[in-house]
Amino acid sequence: GENVEQHPSTLSVQEGDSAVIKCTYSDSASNYFPWYKQELGKGPQLIIDIRSNVGEKKDQRIAVTLNKTAKHFSLHITETQPEDSAVYFCAARTPISGNTPLVFGKGTRLSVIA
């Protein structure tokens, strides 16, 4: 089955700097790669996603890039703010059928230092 590795497990950045979180996946058939943000005491929430027919997607200060050849995808957050502090999860889905659940990485705890 699919396996998703996520790095780093913790990341600290100064406010205003950029943050990058990287994930690799094992199944070349995977075609959907979402990113979820989990704030303290809450459930994860989707912040951006990318499909395998797209190399990059941007939404204001966040962007995701996908390299299908290398089987890795990354989350980029620019001009970080204290409210970006959270745990971020990457995930992947392999379309064996429409019923295949997401496989999540182990998460990255991002701390933005004011």
Next chain:
Amino acid sequence: NAGVTQTPKFRVLKTGQSMTLLCAQDMNHEYMYWYRQDPGMGLRLIHYSVGEGTTAKGEVPDGYNVSRLKKQNFLLGLESAAPSQTSVYFCASSYSTGFSYNEQFFGPGTRLTVL
């Protein structure tokens, strides 16, 4: 809309006790999921359901049972709780139409401690 709600928010059990966690969604979603979250382990899928009356095993199903008698509800049961089941449990739901890419909506979580 309330979205995805979970009951209870907190629970402490003794080893061997049983309990049921309730998840409810008001978005008419077909798919529902139960995850557990442990430090350093991310989100691990316990069981999921692709529709009323159907369930399937996820990555870590042992020690848990589930039921989906109504489309809007997904129950997670622990028949004989063990300390290894101490965790935060999240329920999620999503639409699904064949190969569509559908956002999962998560509940606020249930923190369970087994002594």
